[in-house]
Amino acid sequence: MKGLKGISMIDFKQLIDAGLHFGHQKSRWCPKMEPYIWGHRGGIHLIDISKTAHAMQKTASFLEAVVARGETVLWVGTKKPAKEAIVQVGLATNMPYVDYRWVGGTITNYAQVKKAVTKLLHYDDVVAKSKEENSVYTKKEVVRIQKLADRLRRTFGGLKALSMPIGAVVVVDVRKEQTVILEALAAHIPVVALVDTNSDPSGISYVIPGNDDSAKGISFVLEFLKEGVLRGLSKRGEAAIKKARELEEQKAGKLASHKAVDLSVLDADEEEDSKSNSKKPKVNFNNKKSPVRKPRA
Numbered sequence: 001m002k003g004l005k006g007i008s009m010i011d012f013k014q015l016i017d018a019g020l021h022f023g024h025q026k027s028r029w030c031p032k033m034e035p036y037i038w039g040h041r042g043g044i045h046l047i048d049i050s051k052t053a054h055a056m057q058k059t060a061s062f063l064e065a066v067v068a069r070g071e072t073v074l075w076v077g078t079k080k081p082a083k084e085a086i087v088q089v090g091l092a093t094n095m096p097y098v099d100y101r102w103v104g105g106t107i108t109n110y111a112q113v114k115k116a117v118t119k120l121l122h123y124d125d126v127v128a129k130s131k132e133e134n135s136v137y138t139k140k141e142v143v144r145i146q147k148l149a150d151r152l153r154r155t156f157g158g159l160k161a162l163s164m165p166i167g168a169v170v171v172v173d174v175r176k177e178q179t180v181i182l183e184a185l186a187a188h189i190p191v192v193a194l195v196d197t198n199s200d201p202s203g204i205s206y207v208i209p210g211n212d213d214s215a216k217g218i219s220f221v222l223e224f225l226k227e228g229v230l231r232g233l234s235k236r237g238e239a240a241i242k243k244a245r246e247l248e249e250q251k252a253g254k255l256a257s258h259k260a261v262d263l264s265v266l267d268a269d270e271e272e273d274s275k276s277n278s279k280k281p282k283v284n285f286n287n288k289k290s291p292v293r294k295p296r297a
Contacts (some may be wrong), residue, residue, distance in 0.1 A: 010053040010224070020210040020217040021049050023197030033197045036209035045197045047209050056221060059192050059206045060228030063168060067232025068239070071167025075222075076180050078102060081215035082172040087158070089222045093229045096162035098180075100154045107183040110164065116156050123149035168192055170225060173212045174199040194221055 015021060023029070023037065023045030038048040063073055075097040077086035083099045090097030098106070106113050123145050129135060130142040137145070169184045171177045171193040181203055184191045190205035196212045211217045 010056060012049050012053065014220065015049045015052055015210075015217075018217040018220040019214040020052055020220065021047050022211045022214070023047050028198045030198055030200050032201055033195065033199070033209065036195075036207070037197060047197065047211070052208060052210050055206065055208045056224050059208060060225055062190075062206060062228075063170075063192070063225055064228040064232040064235070066167035067229050068235040069167070070236060071165050072096065072161075072163055073229055074098070074107075074162070074166050074169045076102065076169060076177055077172035077218070079173050079176050079212075081213060082218045085215070085219040085222045086172070089226045090158055090161075093226055093233070094161055095229065096160070097158040099158060102177065102180050103155060104179060105183075106159070106162075107166065107169075107180075107187050107189065110162075113156065113159060113162070116152060117159055117162070120149060120152040120156055121160070123152065168205075170222075172218055172222075174201070174204065192225070194218065 021038075023033075026040055026043050026045060029037070029045055036048055036051050038046045040046060067073060073093070073095045075086050075090050075095060077083060077097075078099060078101060086097050086099045089095075090099075103113065103116075126137065126145050127142060127149060130137050130145075135142075166184075166187070166189050168190050169180060169192065171180055171191060174181065174193050174195050175198070177193075181191055181193070185203050191203065192206040192208070193201075193204045194208050194210050194212045195201045195204060196210070199212070201207045208221060210221060
């Protein structure tokens with residue numbers, strides 16, 4: 001079943017099965033999360049899943065719009081339960097992701113990160129060419145370069161697809177990824193986050209209340225957001241095709257107008273030539289007088 005704008009409706013039972021309704025102990029809660037808490041049981045806060053479902057649908061619509069206008073979505077989740085889901089979603093959407101460690105300045109100092117990514121691509125190219133027969137690198141050099149490439153790939157491997165502008169940053173666990181949020185806020189980039197009851201939602205543009213320690217729950221939320229991104233990519237492709245057709249039509253129209261102008265100029269030139277020819281005196285070559293020959297002396 002689908003709701004407005006083709007967004008799938010969320011079954012509350014699916015959220016409960018994924019364990020998204022479980023919060024943290026009452027003693028460890030953040031008061032700013034009170035609007036998203038339904039109650040408690042056994043000293044554990046329970047999250048209002050109706051608000052979770054509404055937030056997921058709203059966020060998916062937002063990400064769809066971001067991607068449709070040509071911007072990038074950056075996925076960030078370095079905690080153990082989120083790593084696998086982050087990688088899968090990043091690869092499925094062909095968007096940048098961080099699953100190992102956030103490097104300070106990834107957003108605010110992108111030029112340095114780009115250098116590291118370029119170095120990684122260079123190392124990969126060297127290793128690939130070393131398998132050829134006429135390689136200039138020794139076996140020992142190739143092993144050393146391979147180790148350097150693997151080290152860079154852990155940190156920067158998911159950032160190969162990173163391009164500016166970044167339209168949104170999706171974060172799992174606000175407490176762990178505090179540096180990411182600070183950089184995004186400094187760059188005025190909207191932040192989407194899965195926020196648990198022990199986290200502060202301040203500065204988060206799109207809060208998705210839910211359990212950020214459940215691998216199943218994290219995967220469920222990210223898969224739902226991935227659908228929104230894929231819809232945005234589809235719209236972007238349609239817009240690109242439409243724009244290409246419009247450019248072709250404009251080119252065809254310009255060519256037709258140039259041809260019409262050339263023909264009109266040619267007609268005008270022919271008309272002027274005919275007028276100038278009509279004004280010239282006619283010469284009758286048949287009535288030419290033979291030249292008078294002078295008698296010889």
